Amino acid sequence: VQLQASGGGLVQPGGSLRLSCAVSGGTLNYFAIGWFRQAPGKEREGVSCSSAMDGGTYYADSVKGRFTVSRDNVTNTVYLEMNNLKPEDTAVYYCVTRANWSSRCKTKWTLAADFSNWGQGTLVTVSS
Numbered sequence: 001v002q003l004q005a006s007g008g009g010l011v012q013p014g015g016s017l018r019l020s021c022a023v024s025g026g027t028l029n030y031f032a033i034g035w036f037r038q039a040p041g042k043e044r045e046g047v048s049c050s051s052a053m054d055g056g057t058y059y060a061d062s063v064k065g066r067f068t069v070s071r072d073n074v075t076n077t078v079y080l081e082m083n084n085l086k087p088e089d090t091a092v093y094y095c096v097t098r099a100n101w102s103s104r105c106k107t108k109w110t111l112a113a114d115f116s117n118w119g120q121g122t123l124v125t126v127s128s
Contacts, residue, residue: 001026001117003033005095008122015085019122021078021095028076029053032098032105034115035069035080037091037124046110047093050078052103060110063089085126092121 007019021033032055035047050057050069057069068081078095096115098105106114 001031001097001101003095003097003117003119005093005119005122008093008124010125010127011085012128013086013126015126016081016083017085017124019080019082019093019095019124021080023076023078027073028071028078029073030101030103032102033069033071033078034096034098034105034109035093036096036112036115037089037093038121039088039091042091044094044112045091046112048080049105049109051105055104058105058109082124085124087126090124090126092123094118094121 002024004022011017029052032051034049036044037047038044048059048069066084070079097117099114099116
């Protein structure tokens with residue numbers, strides 16, 4: 001299974017972006033999908049984790065109410081809709097699977113070591 005994140009770019013504070021995560025080599029509906037981000041000089045930070053088969057989505061407190069995850073099982077694509085972006089959202093964003101290919105997110109889902117298939121990520125820059 002391979003994941004490819006795309007859709008990043010430069011946006012002004014308060015603006016919006018939608019990131020895409022294309023899943024190939026497997027069926028999206030079987031996998032939990034995480035979004036992580038890494039800002040320059042900082043550790044990877046969990047943004048969200050969505051379980052398969054409408055099992056629910058967790059969000060980091062820093063993005064709750066601004067970011068929304070959706071899943072399209074027909075096109076095998078996961079989306080991260082980001083609204084009211086802030087300069088502190090600037091980072092490389094990655095979509096990932098659970099390292100054990102689980103369909104469910106853990107309650108304590110933010111540990112990057114629990115995920116794999118990191119790929120190259122997509123850069124989001126929030127700046128005026």
